[in-house]
Amino acid sequence: MAPETPEQSRTTTPDKAARRDRPYHHGDLRRALINAALEAIAQEGPAGISLRALARRAGVSHAAPTHHFRDKAGLLTAVAVEGFDLLADTLQETAERTGSFLELGVAYVRFALEHPSHFAVMFRPDLYHASDPEVRRARGRSTAVLASALENLPNPLSTQDRDAARLAAWSLMHGLATLWSSGSLIGYEDDPLALARRVASTLSPTPLSPTSQ
Amino acid sequence: MAPETPEQSRTTTPDKAARRDRPYHHGDLRRALINAALEAIAQEGPAGISLRALARRAGVSHAAPTHHFRDKAGLLTAVAVEGFDLLADTLQETAERTGSFLELGVAYVRFALEHPSHFAVMFRPDLYHASDPEVRRARGRSTAVLASALENLPNPLSTQDRDAARLAAWSLMHGLATLWSSGSLIGYEDDPLALARRVASTLSPTPLSPTSQ
């Protein structure tokens, strides 16, 4: 790595390189740090990241992150907030588009697969400031969307215990996503989304929703 | 803390104090470190523990753990092994005693509640040496017991897709246990075992097994 090029090109590769001719202000260090964190978490897990390494990766000094996130937990708090908002968006969109109970479960698992770094942080409140108002808001939105979607859907669940049924649906998909992302599902087939469909069908015996494949 | 008492009392409180008159060899440092780790994990999570703090707690120098566990991940590997063996024992005993599908699920959740430190490590392979032969053995035993127990039980599940049903049962209880221990279940009732019963009943609509309360 030799970023000795003295030309004043602005943001040719804004993500990866640590350029020395960078202007004093990074431009969007906050986002760059979050992105670097997401990449690092995907590779080494949330416990393996270091603020200093992320700062190096973004081409800033080791103390630069302090001002954007108060501390390491602050950075992971931002990741959790982003994750819960993303999850809420995904669930809402899926519920409105398909109206299918099964597809909602699949969407939950798909979120865990497509955003593994977010998912690895969100449900680990010991890693971030769980009582931060932003994270409370985002988490609340996420659970609210999930609850209302399960409420308004044609219910394949035995209506005997509505609360238990909702929690069962959530637990089922969360458990599957967790087991998969922890690598505990070796020996099962290798397509987790197909697994999600088969598992979700166990809860809702309706053969297939006509709204989607 | 001033353990300056020069009396040569041997092991009056063998667990907690860091006594200076301790014999050069600890006696069972390995177990003491694991126990200290379990306590610390229960309080601060697996990410918050430090080998040096555990060594202090056990009253030995900071490098003493190296010989028993190769490194920090080695200590957590031992915790994971112990956890998987404990889980296998619990599940087997429950299956043989009650023969109830519902009770098996409840036992899974109960294990997560009664051994939170073990549970917090077991399904986080980025924290330990997941390919260690001992942990492979213990994990394999655990899943084998679970599989065979679900196989031999009177199946309340739709037999259409046996594999999916087994995975669904596992995912359901694992998800519930995970969500609970991450504190995501605020707003539900406060007894997780009762929750487990209600959730498990969602999967198996048989009202109640007569073998247990």
Place this chain on the structure above:
DNA sequence: CCTCGAATCTTTACACCGACAAGATCTCTC
């Protein structure tokens, strides 16, 4: 009993990390 190798523990050292404080540089508003 005694000796010597191996197991266990200590001491020392090094690089890395998170957090803090103080100063440098840039930006933006009035």
Place this chain on the structure above:
DNA sequence: GAGAGATCTTGTCGGTGTAAAGATTCGAGG
């Protein structure tokens, strides 16, 4: 265009994981 505030740097401190080398104790074989 000047100053206030935001952003980043440099320097520092205690703590941590790991490795190497030395001290102490145990235990097996003479």
